[in-house]
Amino acid sequence: MNELPKMSERNENNDNLSSSSSDSDDAEESDDRQGTSLKDKFENLTSRSSENSALSYLMSMLRIKPAQEFVESERLTYEMVIEKIKKNEIKNVITVVGAGISTAAGIPDFRSPGSGLYDNLQKYNLPYPQAIFELDYFVKHPEPFFHLAKELLPEKLKPTKAHYFIKLLQDKGILLRHYTQNIDNLERIAGISEEKLIEAHGTFYTSHCLNCNKSYKLDWLKDAISTSDIPKCVDCKELVKPDIIFFGEALPMKFFKSLNSDFRKCDLLIVMGSSLIVEPFASIITRTERNCPRIVINKHAVGGKHGLRFDQEGTRDFFLEGTCDDGCQKLAEELGWNSDLEELIKSAE
Ligand SMILES: [Zn+2]
Numbered sequence: 454m455n456e457l458p459k460m461s462e463r464n465e466n467n468d469n470l471s472s473s474s475s476d477s478d479d480a481e482e483s484d485d486r487q488g489t490s491l492k493d494k495f496e497n498l499t500s501r502s503s504e505n506s507a508l509s510y511l512m513s514m515l516r517i518k519p520a521q522e523f524v525e526s527e528r529l530t531y532e533m534v535i536e537k538i539k540k541n542e543i544k545n546v547i548t549v550v551g552a553g554i555s556t557a558a559g560i561p562d563f564r565s566p567g568s569g570l571y572d573n574l575q576k577y578n579l580p581y582p583q584a585i586f587e588l589d590y591f592v593k594h595p596e597p598f599f600h601l602a603k604e605l606l607p608e609k610l611k612p613t614k615a616h617y618f619i620k621l622l623q624d625k626g627i628l629l630r631h632y633t634q635n636i637d638n639l640e641r642i643a644g645i646s647e648e649k650l651i652e653a654h655g656t657f658y659t660s661h662c663l664n665c666n667k668s669y670k671l672d673w674l675k676d677a678i679s680t681s682d683i684p685k686c687v688d689c690k691e692l693v694k695p696d697i698i699f700f701g702e703a704l705p706m707k708f709f710k711s712l713n714s715d716f717r718k719c720d721l722l723i724v725m726g727s728s729l730i731v732e733p734f735a736s737i738i739t740r741t742e743r744n745c746p747r748i749v750i751n752k753h754a755v756g757g758k759h760g761l762r763f764d765q766e767g768t769r770d771f772f773l774e775g776t777c778d779d780g781c782q783k784l785a786e787e788l789g790w791n792s793d794l795e796e797l798i799k800s801a802e
Contacts, residue, residue, distance in 0.1 A: 527744055528768045534721065534746045535787050538627075545629035546622050547719045549738055553726020553751060554615040554777045555637050560605075574600065587700045592663065595683050595692055602695065603678055605637060605657065612643035615725055615750075617797050618781035620644045621790060624797070630715045632708070634727060634734055636697045638671070643801070653708045653734050655697035660684070664691035704733065716740035722747040726777045729755045744769065750780030 537543045552560070574585065577597040584590040585597045620643045622628040632651045633640055638658055640650055652658075660669040667688055669677075674695060677684035684693040698704060719741050728751075729735040739759050741747065749756060750773045754763055763772040773780040785794040 529744075529746050531748075531771045534748070534771065535784075537746075538721070538788055543721045544627050545718045546627050546721045546723060547630050547632065547715060547741075548619050548622065548628070548723045548725065549632045549727065549734075550615075550619075550725045550777075551634045551727025551729075551731075554613060554633075555610075555635050555639055556726070557613040557615075557776065557778050558610045558637070558639055560610065560637055583700060588702070591694065591699065592692065599678055599682055599684070602657065602674075610637060610639060610642075612639040612801070613778055614794070614798065615777035615781045616640060616643035616645075617794060617801070618785060621785070621794055621797055623649055624793075625790075629718060630711060632734070632737060634731065651705075651708050651711055653698075653704055655695075655705065657695045657697060660693050660695045662686035662689060662691055662693050665689045667693075669693055712737060712740060717742065719745050721745065723750065724748070724756065725750045725780065727751070727755065729759060735759060746771065748773065748784075750775070750777050750784075752776065 534543075574582075574597050577594070577600070579585055579597055580590075584594075585601060591598050616639050619628065619631055619640070623631075623645055628645075628649055630651055631640060631645055631649050632653055634654050636652070636654055636656060638656060640652075641647075641656075641658060657674065658671050660671075660674050661667065662669075665686060665688055667686055669684075674684055674693070677693070685691065686693050716737070722738060722741050722745055724738060724747065727735070729738065736759060738747065738756060738761070746769045747756075747761060748771045749761065749763075752775065754772050754774070755761070756770075761767070761770045763770055773783060781794075782791075785791050
Protein backbone atom coordinates (compact mmCIF):
# COMPACT_ATOMS: atom_id res chain seq x y z
CA MET A 454 0.00 0.00 0.00
CA ASN A 455 1.17 3.51 -0.70
CA GLU A 456 1.89 6.12 1.90
CA LEU A 457 -0.86 8.63 2.51
CA PRO A 458 -0.46 11.93 0.71
CA LYS A 459 1.84 14.28 2.60
CA MET A 460 0.93 17.81 3.52
CA SER A 461 3.62 19.97 2.00
CA GLU A 462 3.07 22.91 4.33
CA ARG A 463 3.53 20.78 7.38
CA ASN A 464 6.53 21.69 9.50
CA GLU A 465 5.71 22.98 12.95
CA ASN A 466 9.38 23.39 13.83
CA ASN A 467 9.70 26.25 11.40
CA ASP A 468 6.89 28.10 13.01
CA ASN A 469 9.01 30.35 15.17
CA LEU A 470 7.03 29.48 18.26
CA SER A 471 8.22 29.59 21.80
CA SER A 472 7.51 25.95 22.31
CA SER A 473 8.29 23.39 19.71
CA SER A 474 6.99 19.90 19.62
CA SER A 475 8.76 17.06 21.27
CA ASP A 476 5.71 14.88 21.58
CA SER A 477 5.93 11.85 19.45
CA ASP A 478 2.61 10.33 20.39
CA ASP A 479 0.43 13.27 19.52
CA ALA A 480 -2.69 12.17 17.74
CA GLU A 481 -2.49 15.22 15.55
CA GLU A 482 0.99 14.42 14.37
CA SER A 483 0.92 13.41 10.81
CA ASP A 484 1.30 10.62 8.39
CA ASP A 485 4.98 9.91 8.61
CA ARG A 486 4.41 8.42 12.01
CA GLN A 487 3.10 5.07 12.83
CA GLY A 488 -0.21 5.48 14.50
CA THR A 489 -1.74 8.13 12.30
CA SER A 490 -5.28 8.46 13.45
CA LEU A 491 -8.29 7.99 11.28
CA LYS A 492 -9.03 11.66 11.79
CA ASP A 493 -5.68 12.73 10.45
CA LYS A 494 -6.21 10.61 7.47
CA PHE A 495 -9.63 11.99 6.89
CA GLU A 496 -8.39 15.52 7.32
CA ASN A 497 -5.61 14.90 4.85
CA LEU A 498 -8.02 13.52 2.36
CA THR A 499 -10.59 16.26 2.70
CA SER A 500 -7.85 18.85 2.47
CA ARG A 501 -7.19 17.68 -1.02
CA SER A 502 -10.61 18.87 -1.98
CA SER A 503 -8.86 22.20 -2.46
CA GLU A 504 -8.25 20.94 -5.97
CA ASN A 505 -11.92 21.40 -6.50
CA SER A 506 -12.37 24.71 -8.28
CA ALA A 507 -15.41 25.89 -6.34
CA LEU A 508 -13.55 25.28 -3.14
CA SER A 509 -10.47 27.07 -4.46
CA TYR A 510 -12.61 30.13 -4.93
CA LEU A 511 -13.96 29.86 -1.41
CA MET A 512 -10.43 29.36 -0.09
CA SER A 513 -9.44 32.62 -1.69
CA MET A 514 -12.02 34.23 0.54
CA LEU A 515 -10.06 32.90 3.49
CA ARG A 516 -6.90 34.88 2.82
CA ILE A 517 -4.85 35.78 5.84
CA LYS A 518 -5.36 39.39 6.83
CA PRO A 519 -2.36 41.70 6.54
CA ALA A 520 -0.35 42.06 9.72
CA GLN A 521 -1.44 44.93 11.96
CA GLU A 522 0.63 46.96 14.37
CA PHE A 523 -0.03 46.29 18.03
CA VAL A 524 -0.17 48.94 20.68
CA GLU A 525 1.61 48.03 23.91
CA SER A 526 -1.39 49.01 26.03
CA GLU A 527 -3.41 46.39 24.18
CA ARG A 528 -1.15 43.59 25.38
CA LEU A 529 -3.15 40.94 27.21
CA THR A 530 -2.02 38.45 29.80
CA TYR A 531 -3.55 35.04 30.29
CA GLU A 532 -4.76 36.12 33.74
CA MET A 533 -6.50 39.12 32.19
CA VAL A 534 -8.38 36.85 29.82
CA ILE A 535 -9.52 34.60 32.66
CA GLU A 536 -10.70 37.69 34.57
CA LYS A 537 -12.57 38.94 31.54
CA ILE A 538 -14.47 35.66 31.32
CA LYS A 539 -15.24 35.75 35.03
CA LYS A 540 -16.56 39.31 34.78
CA ASN A 541 -18.79 38.39 31.84
CA GLU A 542 -16.85 40.69 29.59
CA ILE A 543 -16.37 37.85 27.12
CA LYS A 544 -19.62 36.94 25.45
CA ASN A 545 -18.80 35.38 22.08
CA VAL A 546 -16.41 32.47 22.32
CA ILE A 547 -15.52 30.50 19.21
CA THR A 548 -14.03 27.05 19.65
CA VAL A 549 -12.06 25.48 16.79
CA VAL A 550 -11.17 21.81 17.21
CA GLY A 551 -9.59 18.82 15.54
CA ALA A 552 -8.98 15.16 16.21
CA GLY A 553 -7.18 15.84 19.48
CA ILE A 554 -10.39 16.46 21.41
CA SER A 555 -11.66 12.99 20.54
CA THR A 556 -8.62 10.81 21.07
CA ALA A 557 -9.48 10.41 24.76
CA ALA A 558 -12.85 9.01 23.63
CA GLY A 559 -11.05 6.15 21.92
CA ILE A 560 -11.52 7.11 18.30
CA PRO A 561 -9.93 4.17 16.55
CA ASP A 562 -6.46 4.61 15.28
CA PHE A 563 -6.05 4.08 11.58
CA ARG A 564 -2.66 2.53 11.13
CA SER A 565 -1.62 0.68 14.27
CA PRO A 566 -0.51 -2.77 13.15
CA GLY A 567 -3.05 -5.40 14.03
CA SER A 568 -5.63 -3.31 15.81
CA GLY A 569 -5.75 -0.32 13.46
CA LEU A 570 -8.62 0.04 11.07
CA TYR A 571 -6.21 0.07 8.19
CA ASP A 572 -5.17 -3.49 8.86
CA ASN A 573 -8.77 -4.51 9.14
CA LEU A 574 -9.49 -3.03 5.76
CA GLN A 575 -6.85 -5.09 3.97
CA LYS A 576 -9.41 -7.75 3.20
CA TYR A 577 -11.27 -5.26 1.00
CA ASN A 578 -8.26 -4.82 -1.27
CA LEU A 579 -8.52 -1.07 -1.56
CA PRO A 580 -6.50 0.14 -4.56
CA TYR A 581 -5.02 2.78 -2.21
CA PRO A 582 -6.11 3.85 1.29
CA GLN A 583 -7.86 7.09 0.37
CA ALA A 584 -10.15 5.26 -2.02
CA ILE A 585 -12.33 4.57 0.97
CA PHE A 586 -13.29 8.26 1.00
CA GLU A 587 -13.67 8.70 -2.73
CA LEU A 588 -17.13 8.95 -4.16
CA ASP A 589 -16.41 7.01 -7.35
CA TYR A 590 -14.96 4.13 -5.43
CA PHE A 591 -17.68 4.27 -2.78
CA VAL A 592 -20.45 3.95 -5.38
CA LYS A 593 -18.89 0.77 -6.74
CA HIS A 594 -17.53 -0.64 -3.49
CA PRO A 595 -19.30 0.77 -0.44
CA GLU A 596 -18.33 -2.14 1.85
CA PRO A 597 -15.04 -0.79 3.22
CA PHE A 598 -16.55 2.55 4.05
CA PHE A 599 -19.43 1.02 5.97
CA HIS A 600 -17.04 -1.28 7.76
CA LEU A 601 -15.32 1.90 8.92
CA ALA A 602 -18.65 3.53 9.74
CA LYS A 603 -19.48 0.65 12.06
CA GLU A 604 -16.30 1.36 14.01
CA LEU A 605 -17.30 4.98 14.34
CA LEU A 606 -20.87 4.35 15.41
CA PRO A 607 -21.48 6.86 18.14
CA GLU A 608 -22.93 4.48 20.72
CA LYS A 609 -19.49 3.01 21.06
CA LEU A 610 -18.00 6.36 21.92
CA LYS A 611 -18.49 8.83 24.75
CA PRO A 612 -17.67 12.55 24.61
CA THR A 613 -14.56 13.73 26.42
CA LYS A 614 -14.13 16.35 29.11
CA ALA A 615 -13.15 18.78 26.38
CA HIS A 616 -16.48 18.21 24.63
CA TYR A 617 -18.31 18.88 27.88
CA PHE A 618 -16.27 22.00 28.50
CA ILE A 619 -17.53 23.33 25.17
CA LYS A 620 -21.06 22.36 26.20
CA LEU A 621 -20.46 24.29 29.41
CA LEU A 622 -19.52 27.39 27.41
CA GLN A 623 -22.87 26.94 25.66
CA ASP A 624 -24.71 26.57 28.97
CA LYS A 625 -23.01 29.71 30.27
CA GLY A 626 -24.39 31.52 27.23
CA ILE A 627 -21.03 32.55 25.80
CA LEU A 628 -20.46 30.00 23.04
CA LEU A 629 -20.92 31.81 19.76
CA ARG A 630 -19.97 28.85 17.56
CA HIS A 631 -18.11 25.56 17.62
CA TYR A 632 -16.11 24.68 14.49
CA THR A 633 -15.06 21.06 14.29
CA GLN A 634 -13.08 18.99 11.83
CA ASN A 635 -14.34 15.82 13.46
CA ILE A 636 -16.96 13.47 12.04
CA ASP A 637 -17.49 11.43 15.17
CA ASN A 638 -20.72 13.12 16.24
CA LEU A 639 -19.41 13.55 19.80
CA GLU A 640 -20.34 17.23 19.90
CA ARG A 641 -23.97 16.35 19.33
CA ILE A 642 -23.85 13.61 21.94
CA ALA A 643 -22.38 16.12 24.40
CA GLY A 644 -25.37 18.36 23.75
CA ILE A 645 -23.87 21.12 21.65
CA SER A 646 -26.81 22.50 19.72
CA GLU A 647 -27.25 22.33 15.98
CA GLU A 648 -27.25 26.12 15.86
CA LYS A 649 -23.86 26.40 17.56
CA LEU A 650 -22.26 23.59 15.62
CA ILE A 651 -20.29 23.80 12.38
CA GLU A 652 -19.21 20.35 11.26
CA ALA A 653 -16.75 21.48 8.63
CA HIS A 654 -16.00 17.98 7.37
CA GLY A 655 -19.53 16.73 7.59
CA THR A 656 -21.28 14.29 9.87
CA PHE A 657 -22.70 10.82 10.25
CA TYR A 658 -25.73 12.39 11.87
CA THR A 659 -27.63 12.56 8.60
CA SER A 660 -27.40 10.57 5.37
CA HIS A 661 -28.84 10.91 1.90
CA CYS A 662 -29.80 8.55 -0.87
CA LEU A 663 -27.38 9.15 -3.73
CA ASN A 664 -30.20 8.58 -6.21
CA CYS A 665 -33.37 10.27 -4.91
CA ASN A 666 -31.78 12.39 -2.16
CA LYS A 667 -34.13 11.06 0.50
CA SER A 668 -32.81 12.06 3.92
CA TYR A 669 -32.11 9.60 6.71
CA LYS A 670 -31.38 10.05 10.39
CA LEU A 671 -28.56 8.46 12.32
CA ASP A 672 -30.79 5.84 13.98
CA TRP A 673 -31.87 4.60 10.60
CA LEU A 674 -28.28 4.39 9.43
CA LYS A 675 -27.22 2.47 12.52
CA ASP A 676 -30.07 -0.01 12.09
CA ALA A 677 -29.32 -0.41 8.42
CA ILE A 678 -25.64 -1.06 9.05
CA SER A 679 -26.31 -3.53 11.82
CA THR A 680 -28.87 -5.55 9.88
CA SER A 681 -27.34 -5.42 6.42
CA ASP A 682 -23.87 -4.26 5.61
CA ILE A 683 -24.88 -1.73 2.98
CA PRO A 684 -27.64 0.83 3.69
CA LYS A 685 -30.06 1.08 0.78
CA CYS A 686 -32.79 3.68 0.26
CA VAL A 687 -36.23 2.39 1.33
CA ASP A 688 -37.84 4.15 -1.64
CA CYS A 689 -35.55 3.51 -4.58
CA LYS A 690 -33.22 0.81 -3.19
CA GLU A 691 -30.14 2.77 -4.17
CA LEU A 692 -27.08 3.50 -2.05
CA VAL A 693 -27.33 5.82 0.98
CA LYS A 694 -24.27 7.88 1.96
CA PRO A 695 -23.68 9.58 5.31
CA ASP A 696 -23.22 13.34 4.97
CA ILE A 697 -19.51 13.33 5.64
CA ILE A 698 -17.31 15.19 3.19
CA PHE A 699 -15.65 12.85 0.75
CA PHE A 700 -12.54 13.44 -1.27
CA GLY A 701 -13.20 16.16 -3.83
CA GLU A 702 -16.37 17.39 -2.17
CA ALA A 703 -16.73 20.99 -1.03
CA LEU A 704 -17.13 21.86 2.63
CA PRO A 705 -20.70 22.52 3.79
CA MET A 706 -22.15 25.92 2.93
CA LYS A 707 -22.98 26.46 6.59
CA PHE A 708 -19.25 26.62 7.26
CA PHE A 709 -18.63 29.41 4.76
CA LYS A 710 -21.80 31.30 5.58
CA SER A 711 -20.99 31.54 9.27
CA LEU A 712 -17.38 32.62 8.98
CA ASN A 713 -17.66 36.32 8.31
CA SER A 714 -20.19 37.34 10.88
CA ASP A 715 -18.91 34.92 13.54
CA PHE A 716 -15.29 35.97 13.59
CA ARG A 717 -16.10 39.67 13.63
CA LYS A 718 -18.06 39.13 16.84
CA CYS A 719 -15.60 36.71 18.42
CA ASP A 720 -14.05 37.97 21.67
CA LEU A 721 -12.23 34.77 22.61
CA LEU A 722 -10.95 32.03 20.34
CA ILE A 723 -10.11 28.63 21.80
CA VAL A 724 -8.27 26.19 19.52
CA MET A 725 -8.02 22.59 20.69
CA GLY A 726 -6.49 19.39 19.40
CA SER A 727 -5.71 20.51 15.89
CA SER A 728 -2.40 20.83 14.12
CA LEU A 729 -3.94 23.66 12.09
CA ILE A 730 -2.64 22.19 8.88
CA VAL A 731 -5.70 21.26 6.91
CA GLU A 732 -7.07 24.04 4.74
CA PRO A 733 -9.34 25.82 4.39
CA PHE A 734 -10.26 24.96 7.97
CA ALA A 735 -7.01 26.06 9.64
CA SER A 736 -7.00 29.57 8.23
CA ILE A 737 -10.26 30.50 9.90
CA ILE A 738 -8.29 31.34 13.03
CA THR A 739 -6.79 34.34 11.25
CA ARG A 740 -10.18 35.95 10.94
CA THR A 741 -10.49 37.19 14.50
CA GLU A 742 -10.22 40.91 15.21
CA ARG A 743 -6.73 42.02 16.23
CA ASN A 744 -7.44 42.31 19.95
CA CYS A 745 -9.27 39.02 20.26
CA PRO A 746 -7.42 36.72 22.67
CA ARG A 747 -6.60 33.26 21.36
CA ILE A 748 -5.94 30.23 23.54
CA VAL A 749 -4.45 27.08 22.05
CA ILE A 750 -4.74 23.80 23.93
CA ASN A 751 -2.62 21.15 22.28
CA LYS A 752 0.24 18.75 22.88
CA HIS A 753 2.52 21.00 20.88
CA ALA A 754 2.40 24.65 19.87
CA VAL A 755 0.65 25.23 16.56
CA GLY A 756 -0.55 28.11 14.43
CA GLY A 757 2.76 29.88 13.85
CA LYS A 758 2.19 30.21 10.16
CA HIS A 759 -1.23 31.63 10.88
CA GLY A 760 0.25 34.36 13.03
CA LEU A 761 -0.15 32.93 16.51
CA ARG A 762 2.69 34.09 18.77
CA PHE A 763 3.29 32.56 22.17
CA ASP A 764 6.61 34.32 22.76
CA GLN A 765 7.38 37.85 23.95
CA GLU A 766 6.21 39.25 20.63
CA GLY A 767 2.75 37.82 21.18
CA THR A 768 0.17 40.18 22.60
CA ARG A 769 -2.89 38.01 22.88
CA ASP A 770 -2.02 34.37 22.17
CA PHE A 771 -1.71 31.78 24.93
CA PHE A 772 -0.60 28.20 24.80
CA LEU A 773 -1.74 25.52 27.24
CA GLU A 774 0.51 22.57 26.54
CA GLY A 775 -1.01 19.15 27.09
CA THR A 776 -4.09 17.14 26.30
CA CYS A 777 -7.37 18.85 25.53
CA ASP A 778 -8.98 17.33 28.61
CA ASP A 779 -6.21 18.63 30.87
CA GLY A 780 -6.35 22.08 29.31
CA CYS A 781 -10.11 22.28 29.74
CA GLN A 782 -9.80 21.06 33.32
CA LYS A 783 -7.30 23.83 33.99
CA LEU A 784 -9.56 26.45 32.45
CA ALA A 785 -12.56 25.18 34.40
CA GLU A 786 -10.62 25.38 37.67
CA GLU A 787 -9.36 28.87 36.96
CA LEU A 788 -12.84 30.03 36.07
CA GLY A 789 -14.40 28.44 39.14
CA TRP A 790 -16.44 26.13 36.92
CA ASN A 791 -15.03 22.87 38.17
CA SER A 792 -18.19 21.64 39.87
CA ASP A 793 -20.31 22.77 36.91
CA LEU A 794 -18.16 20.72 34.60
CA GLU A 795 -18.22 17.69 36.87
CA GLU A 796 -21.99 17.91 37.19
CA LEU A 797 -22.40 18.17 33.47
CA ILE A 798 -20.30 15.07 32.88
CA LYS A 799 -22.09 13.18 35.64
CA SER A 800 -25.54 14.06 34.35
CA ALA A 801 -24.61 12.69 30.94
CA GLU A 802 -23.67 9.28 32.28
ZN1 LIG B 1 -33.56 6.81 -2.89
